[in-house]
Amino acid sequence: MLCKEIIEKIEEKYARKYALEWDNVGLLAGRDDKEVKRIYIALDATDDVIECAVKWKADMLITHHPLIFSGMKRINNQDFIGRRLLTLIRNDISYYAMHTNYDVMGMAELSGNMLDLEQAEVLEVTAEDGKQEGIGRVADISPVTLRDYCQLVKERFGLDTVKVFGDLDSMIYRVAVSPGSGKSMIGAALEKNADVLITGDIDHHTGIDAVAQGLSVMDAGHYGIEHIFVENMADYLREKIPSAAVKTAEICHPFRVV
Template sequence: MICREIIKEIEVRFPKHYAMEWDNVGLQVGRSDKEVKRIYLALDATDEVIEEAADWGADMLITHHPMIFKAMKKINDEDFIGRRVLKLIRDDISYYAMHTNYDVMGMAELAGKVLELSEPEVLEVTGSMHSESGEVPVGIGRVADLAQPMDLKSCAEMVKKAFDLPNVKIFGEPDMQVHRLGVFPGSGKSAISVSLEKGVDVLVTGDIDHHEGIDAVAQKMAVIDAGHYGVEHIFIADMEHFCRERFPEAEIRTAKIRQPFWVLT
């Protein structure tokens, strides 16, 4: 298939107009007319990922997080982003990013399914979409009442297992009772206020700082910080399934699932 045909299929399912205004999604580097036989999937376009994609002979790299956020004034080998751009161009790899449009149209629902939430609602509404029943809200994150209340420690263990993580960070007392759970993939700092408004007992998210964590607890809401990567790595398997289903003639390879840091205990 041609790169622009693949992009068209992706954007039917994950339309670009659902991305946040500040975001930068779409084809970031490379040719839209390139013939694509091999697609490499990853969460981030790191040096290692780009090297692996090139070594494999990838024609297209698709990531969740955009490599380029801000306007670039120069592209050279003295800047790490510049080096990545040059590498992609040199190896003729078309690079596409799908960020908050995927958060809204894929990640939020998927995270709810991973946690087996029943009849979840949108946590942070960012817009709406037309359906047979009329306009329905869309947005980032999900919130739902648990089928059976549990204590915070048990909830954290459930989250750790569901997302296949080595550890999670918890703000709140272990025996606190959890009736209502919210999940906000990625950085959840901005979701604390709306979670409190929607009566969330525990928010599952990533990138929670010390002050945000203790402030949430002071307002009777616990936080399970499963990490930015910890929650969002589900993007890779989901997009692998999507690509294999929509582009059966293409070879698909995924980056290894691994946290971008290590913990010394």
């Protein structure tokens, strides 16, 4: 199957129109007329990921986070992004990124399902297309302590630790989840009357200020939650494109707490 035909299958469910305006999604490098028999999936186009894709003789690399975010005036071997792009192009690997369009049309619902959130609402609406679509989910749950809910999050997302702002003995009745970098979602979680926001990349001041406003925050890591993209997309592509071999990058958290 050609690369452009695979892209059509992907965008049937995760259309680019749902990406936020600042984002950069789609075919970022390579040929859309490339014959694709092997697809490699990862969260980020790191050096290790690209090396593995090359060794596996992948025809196409699909990541969640785009390697190219802003405009580039030159592509050469003098910076790490240029070197990665040159490696992909030299090995004739078509590179496709699906970021906030997947956040809206996949990650939000998937993360809510991982936590068994029932009758969940969109946390922040970004599109109206027959129904509301957007970032994150929020829902009521059976009351539980923040401490016990931390254990649930760790179990569901395969984590050893989470960072928590708030009283661990406080009761949680309403949960918001926003995978990725969720600093900007504090306001939405407060507006939706959540007791806790589960997200990533929370700094000191953001965390303590949220608690001061009555919202606990659980930082499960940017990668810690979003790694669910990898297997989810692999399952989707195996179903929609059975003729292609699909391989996933090993789940490897980018930092360690020691």
